[in-house]
Amino acid sequence: MGNKRLGTQTVQLGTPPVILGTAAIVGSKEGDGPLKDYFDMVVSDSMWGKDSWEKAESKFQMETVKRALTNTGLKPYDMDYVLGGDLLNQCCGTSYGIRELQIPFLGLYGACSTMALTLSVGAMLIDGGFADKLAAVTSSHFCSAERQFRFPLEYGGQRPPTAQWTVTGSGCAILGAAGSGPRVEQVTNGKIVDMGITDANNMGAAMAPAAADTLAAHFKDTNKQPSDYDLILTGDLGSVGSSILMDMMAEKGYDISKNHNDCGLMMFDLERQDVHAGGSGCGCSAATLCGCIYQQLQKGALHRVLFAATGALMSTTLVQQGESIPGIAHAVCITA
Amino acid sequence: MGNKRLGTQTVQLGTPPVILGTAAIVGSKEGDGPLKDYFDMVVSDSMWGKDSWEKAESKFQMETVKRALTNTGLKPYDMDYVLGGDLLNQCCGTSYGIRELQIPFLGLYGACSTMALTLSVGAMLIDGGFADKLAAVTSSHFCSAERQFRFPLEYGGQRPPTAQWTVTGSGCAILGAAGSGPRVEQVTNGKIVDMGITDANNMGAAMAPAAADTLAAHFKDTNKQPSDYDLILTGDLGSVGSSILMDMMAEKGYDISKNHNDCGLMMFDLERQDVHAGGSGCGCSAATLCGCIYQQLQKGALHRVLFAATGALMSTTLVQQGESIPGIAHAVCITA
Numbered sequence: 251m252g253n254k255r256l257g258t259q260t261v262q263l264g265t266p267p268v269i270l271g272t273a274a275i276v277g278s279k280e281g282d283g284p285l286k287d288y289f290d291m292v293v294s295d296s297m298w299g300k301d302s303w304e305k306a307e308s309k310f311q312m313e314t315v316k317r318a319l320t321n322t323g324l325k326p327y328d329m330d331y332v333l334g335g336d337l338l339n340q341c342c343g344t345s346y347g348i349r350e351l352q353i354p355f356l357g358l359y360g361a362c363s364t365m366a367l368t369l370s371v372g373a374m375l376i377d378g379g380f381a382d383k384l385a386a387v388t389s390s391h392f393c394s395a396e397r398q399f400r401f402p403l404e405y406g407g408q409r410p411p412t413a414q415w416t417v418t419g420s421g422c423a424i425l426g427a428a429g430s431g432p433r434v435e436q437v438t439n440g441k442i443v444d445m446g447i448t449d450a451n452n453m454g455a456a457m458a459p460a461a462a463d464t465l466a467a468h469f470k471d472t473n474k475q476p477s478d479y480d481l482i483l484t485g486d487l488g489s490v491g492s493s494i495l496m497d498m499m500a501e502k503g504y505d506i507s508k509n510h511n512d513c514g515l516m517m518f519d520l521e522r523q524d525v526h527a528g529g530s531g532c533g534c535s536a537a538t539l540c541g542c543i544y545q546q547l548q549k550g551a552l553h554r555v556l557f558a559a560t561g562a563l564m565s566t567t568l569v570q571q572g573e574s575i576p577g578i579a580h581a582v583c584i585t586a
Numbered sequence: 587m588g589n590k591r592l593g594t595q596t597v598q599l600g601t602p603p604v605i606l607g608t609a610a611i612v613g614s615k616e617g618d619g620p621l622k623d624y625f626d627m628v629v630s631d632s633m634w635g636k637d638s639w640e641k642a643e644s645k646f647q648m649e650t651v652k653r654a655l656t657n658t659g660l661k662p663y664d665m666d667y668v669l670g671g672d673l674l675n676q677c678c679g680t681s682y683g684i685r686e687l688q689i690p691f692l693g694l695y696g697a698c699s700t701m702a703l704t705l706s707v708g709a710m711l712i713d714g715g716f717a718d719k720l721a722a723v724t725s726s727h728f729c730s731a732e733r734q735f736r737f738p739l740e741y742g743g744q745r746p747p748t749a750q751w752t753v754t755g756s757g758c759a760i761l762g763a764a765g766s767g768p769r770v771e772q773v774t775n776g777k778i779v780d781m782g783i784t785d786a787n788n789m790g791a792a793m794a795p796a797a798a799d800t801l802a803a804h805f806k807d808t809n810k811q812p813s814d815y816d817l818i819l820t821g822d823l824g825s826v827g828s829s830i831l832m833d834m835m836a837e838k839g840y841d842i843s844k845n846h847n848d849c850g851l852m853m854f855d856l857e858r859q860d861v862h863a864g865g866s867g868c869g870c871s872a873a874t875l876c877g878c879i880y881q882q883l884q885k886g887a888l889h890r891v892l893f894a895a896t897g898a899l900m901s902t903t904l905v906q907q908g909e910s911i912p913g914i915a916h917a918v919c920i921t922a
Binding site: 254261571 | 589590591595597637638640641666667671674675676677678681682684685688689690691692693694695696697703707710711713714715716717718734775776777778780899900901902903904907909912914
């Protein structure tokens with residue numbers, strides 16, 4: 251078997267599972283951003299022919315899984331599991347999105363950290379011999395997320411500078427026990443970290459401490475340094491959270507300034523696209539990883555990536571009751 | 587290792603993980619029901635000293651994990667993971683409930699099937715060597731669930747006969763790689779099954795087809811018959827869903843009438859306690875399993891239990907948009 255636990259939070263996979271293929275489908279604003287050439291499809295209609303944003307998000311997720319299967323030459327019945335989740339209440343983007351595929355379904359919830367959560371749990375299930383192939387998927391949609399978490403879009407509220415722009419899009423990775431492609435070598439699942447942030451328009455600050463906690467645990471557990479990676483990719487801290495993360499990591503003795511980037515900063519041109527502190531949402535890190543990063547790993551432009559997706563486990567109900575926003579980050583080491 | 591996949595949906599665990607101990611804490615109505623002698627604690631105040639039902643539900647979950655740790659003589663730092671989820675939006679019962687424990691957290695969402703989902707994924711993580719010990723937990727609360735999914739309690743709406751009563755309570759099981767106690771031998775994770783039910787007051791009918799699908803897959807994958815179990819325990823179909831399940835299983839050629847019971851029927855005295863079609867909610871199957879069933883397995887009154895928790899992956903938003911309610915069921919074979 252060969253897998254083993256490293257330190258307190260990290261697992262070394264004995265036979266690192268392979269990312270056999272991916273797909274990323276995004277909306278028009280994302281398709282107009284710096285990563286536009288990496289997506290499988292850009293959908294100009296935010297409703298994608300449906301009569302609600304929620305149904306459109308479900309379609310994003312279903313079509314992304316289907317495209318990932320097409321890209322890998324596989325069928326739904328080749329999948330032992332689909333692991334998925336999203337931001338919508340009751341994770342309905344996923345459950346309504348994948349119901350027709352008829353694949354055993356493990357629902358996961360990690361808010362915007364969901365892509366790393368599905369990859370980490372999926373990699374363990376494959377390495378443990380419980381699955382031969384599986385799909386890991388998540389999504390978000392600007393319109394469905396805004397109205398659920400903040401304000402009705404019709405209200406036209408001003409967004410503060412710390413606000414991030416929820417990405418409309420979905421990413422799916424097909425993991426397999428054998429084959430060629432980038433491999434998931436190690437996973438570090440995070441603890442909940444809550445530093446008392448109560449502003450639903452400052453997710454970056456709420457999540458940065460969790461990212462720092464998980465990254466530091468990963469480096470400590472594996473005896474690695476930030477320089478062991480070509481890229482340390484958080485998602486989605488945006489500009490505010492990334493800056494806080496840099497400071498917190500420096501305090502912990504790790505300089506990640508040379509090789510850190512954030513999916514929320516990569517997805518949009520912050521100046522030109524008027525997204526304030528950057529992108530966010532499960533679909534942001536999912537589409538960035540399954541589009542740009544996967545292709546860079548495939549063609550050798552990247553070799554070792556630490557993908558640390560971050561989630562704000564925010565409940566609108568509890569925030570209205572004065573509670574703070576718990577953060578979490580899950581990290582996955584992917585090598586070409 | 588010795589684990590292997592059986593058929594299309596089932597996993598045989600090579601070294602079946604042990605349920606080292608459990609805890610179940612419930613509210614006063616549950617503590618007045620037929621299972622009252624099996625709970626670790628009955629809390630008479632539905633707010634449990636907090637200022638909201640959601641915060642009370644979080645406290646139920648935190649205290650239940652703590653009690654399960656006490657019952658097993660373990661500490662939070664002995665846990666490699668906590669796997670948890672609940673019915674509340676963003677699974678906030680769990681994230682706010684367990685944040686202070688500082689255990690790496692894998693959030694799962696399966697609606698009322700969550701206890702079986704956490705047990706099945708947890709058992710695979712342990713058998714795969716990725717964890718030595720972990721906690722599997724879930725909860726529900728009548729008041730927080732009613733107002734989120736149906737009507738404000740103050741409205742005092744009439745409940746139709748098919749309605750179920752969301753259990754206030756939480757159950758937690760501590761799984762370990764070694765030790766003595768009942769073992770998780772096999773797991774069968776379900777597919778999403780949606781037969782078009784749109785009535786949020788008829789969860790039993792929405793979930794029964796999923797239960798039938800998963801149970802039939804389990805029997806087929808393992809070459810077992812219903813008679814191989816002392817107890818086939820669904821949760822939470824209530825009286826309406828249980829009756830539908832019985833018919834659907836008979837159509838598939840399986841007679842489960844002799845050894846089937848349902849957590850929603852066990853939790854309450856349906857006549858005396860005015861709960862219409864029975865109990866429901868993540869906490870119903872969790873507290874039934876972690877209270878009554880675990881103790882019966884421990885003392886030899888039960889030997890082989892198939893625990894098939896069912897979930898209605900209902901989104902209030904999508905049901906309002908005319909969508910139907912997808913169901914899912916996850917099954918876990920537990921032997922003394």
